[in-house]
Amino acid sequence: MTTLNNGVEANITQTQPLWLLAEITYRCPLHCAFCYNPTDYADHTKNELNTDEWIKVLRDARKMGALQLGISGGEPLLRDDIEDIVTEANQLGYYSNLITSGVGLTEKRIDAFKAGGLDHIQLSMHDITEEISNFVTDTKTFKLKQKVAAMIKDRGYPMVLNVVIHRYNIGHIKEILEMAEKLGADYVELANTQYYGWSLINRNQLMPTKEQIDEAEKITNEFREYIGNKMKIFFVVPDYYAERPKKCMNGWGEVFMIVTANGDVLPCHSARVLPNIDFPNVKNYQLNEIWYDSSAFNKYRGDDWMKEPCRSCSEKENDLGGCRCQAYLLSGDAEGADPICTKSPHRHLIDQALEDSKNEILQAQPIIFRTDKNSKELIQGEHKERLKDFKAMP
Amino acid sequence: MTQKIELTDIYKIAPHHRFQWEEAQNCYVILFPEGMIKLNPSAGEILNLVDGKNSVENVVTLLKEKFKDAGDIEKDIISMFEFALNKAWISKE
Ligand code: SF4
Ligand code: SF4
Numbered sequence: 001m002t003t004l005n006n007g008v009e010a011n012i013t014q015t016q017p018l019w020l021l022a023e024i025t026y027r028c029p030l031h032c033a034f035c036y037n038p039t040d041y042a043d044h045t046k047n048e049l050n051t052d053e054w055i056k057v058l059r060d061a062r063k064m065g066a067l068q069l070g071i072s073g074g075e076p077l078l079r080d081d082i083e084d085i086v087t088e089a090n091q092l093g094y095y096s097n098l099i100t101s102g103v104g105l106t107e108k109r110i111d112a113f114k115a116g117g118l119d120h121i122q123l124s125m126h127d128i129t130e131e132i133s134n135f136v137t138d139t140k141t142f143k144l145k146q147k148v149a150a151m152i153k154d155r156g157y158p159m160v161l162n163v164v165i166h167r168y169n170i171g172h173i174k175e176i177l178e179m180a181e182k183l184g185a186d187y188v189e190l191a192n193t194q195y196y197g198w199s200l201i202n203r204n205q206l207m208p209t210k211e212q213i214d215e216a217e218k219i220t221n222e223f224r225e226y227i228g229n230k231m232k233i234f235f236v237v238p239d240y241y242a243e244r245p246k247k248c249m250n251g252w253g254e255v256f257m258i259v260t261a262n263g264d265v266l267p268c269h270s271a272r273v274l275p276n277i278d279f280p281n282v283k284n285y286q287l288n289e290i291w292y293d294s295s296a297f298n299k300y301r302g303d304d305w306m307k308e309p310c311r312s313c314s315e316k317e318n319d320l321g322g323c324r325c326q327a328y329l330l331s332g333d334a335e336g337a338d339p340i341c342t343k344s345p346h347r348h349l350i351d352q353a354l355e356d357s358k359n360e361i362l363q364a365q366p367i368i369f370r371t372d373k374n375s376k377e378l379i380q381g382e383h384k385e386r387l388k389d390f391k392a393m394p
Numbered sequence: 395m396t397q398k399i400e401l402t403d404i405y406k407i408a409p410h411h412r413f414q415w416e417e418a419q420n421c422y423v424i425l426f427p428e429g430m431i432k433l434n435p436s437a438g439e440i441l442n443l444v445d446g447k448n449s450v451e452n453v454v455t456l457l458k459e460k461f462k463d464a465g466d467i468e469k470d471i472i473s474m475f476e477f478a479l480n481k482a483w484i485s486k487e
Contacts, residue, residue, distance in 0.1 A: 158427050
């Protein structure tokens with residue numbers, strides 16, 4: 001549930017929240033090891049916005065030009081008002097997308113979504129083997145996902161499969177693509193794990209080697225050649241093996257706006273880890289004030305905030321210095337270059353992580369799954385040894 | 395992989411794609427899973443006529459009438475069709 005920027009026009013001159021992501025609840029029946037939700041999500045599961053508050057958010061964002069709506073979580077289907085929300089979204093002219101694990105998608109609900117005008121459903125899949133799928137999600141959901149995929153297809157929805165790639169499934173890329181073909185997928189996102197939130201704590205256990213990534217990319221390209229236009233495949237290359245960072249979210253406060261379960265508004269999923277920023281809440285401010293005028297949204301807009309090596313870098317337009325959260329989590333400096341960049345004085349942290357990914361002793365440590373219990377323990381300061389390399393709790 | 399456009403072909407906006415006018419951006423857009431494209435004015439005018447009824451020839455005629463001073467726009471229109479077809483924004487009726 002990571003890549004959103006395929007196909008966004010590159011040269012946007014004036015900021016506009018074209019993409020609205022509603023992280024509608026942090027509650028989730030799954031416990032994925034790579035979940036990008038904040039590790040302290042247990043603190044944010046209270047005070048969820050109610051239906052009317054969400055509808056106001058949709059209306060206000062639409063007035064500001066928002067077009068693509070993602071309804072995600074957690075597992076959005078844990079709320080019983082998704083029907084009302086998609087109906088409203090359709091009336092407002094959004095292209096709406098339900099991002100789900102499939103748990104809770106019944107015939108009755110999918111029919112109501114269809115009637116309400118939901119445009120597509122993005123289903124997360126994990127592997128071809130029941131064992132691994134159930135293992136990384138820490139639940140028995142493999143068979144259910146297969147059933148849900150058939151239901152999505154049956155209702156005439158474009159089928160978008162999102163598969164987060166990590167050490168446990170990277171060896172099965174070909175089989176995963178074949179499974180997608182069999183299910184009739186129209187789009188497949190092979191999203192290599194990005195290391196934020198839970199995936200960062202579990203980085204040593206999840207990160208594949210460079211050779212595995214290269215092999216996976218090669219197989220993907222061959223499969224693309226074979227399948228042609230029938231199934232679009234996105235292979236999202238992981239940051240860590242690159243020399244330059246990505247232009248995170250297409251630029252801070254440029255085109256993406258995330259409204260979280262309790263109404264906080266963020267420019268990217270993990271922005272809450274950053275120090276000295278108060279993210280405004282829709283209960284206290286108008287959405288357009290938040291987007292245009294709040295200090296949070298202006299803090300890293302454009303490039304005025306940069307320092308060296310980014311400030312005088314000839315490539316700064318390409319990546320805007322990369323991801324602020326990654327810079328802060330790994331180096332402790334939120335204004336520094338993203339440590340992915342080989343010009344960053346902190347690049348050695350990435351190289352160390354790549355080394356660590358080959359270390360069998362580190363790999364053998366248990367995965368900390370995304371559960372309420374683990375979240376509460378992390379909030380209370382347990383698991384220190386797993387967090388010592390990170391400057392803020394990921 | 396350029397497919398050939400015939401004047402008699404009839405196209406529609408491809409399934410799972412939505413084409414609409416956007417007041418806030420003052421342009422036509424195409425929306426599809428995970429993506430959106432803002433169209434420039436001429437692309438927007440062309441796709442606005444791609445409705446599953448008009449043949450390519452009709453689209454040319456209609457636009458020639460609408461933009462009398464534009465000169466010979468047939469070639470540009472055809473190449474826009476080619477482009478849109480390759481991007482899978484449109485499909486044959
Ligand atoms: S990644 Fe897994 S645990 Fe996290 S929200 Fe999605 S389904 Fe739930
Ligand atoms: S130095 Fe900064 S701006 Fe230049 S490429 Fe690296 S991250 Fe991007």
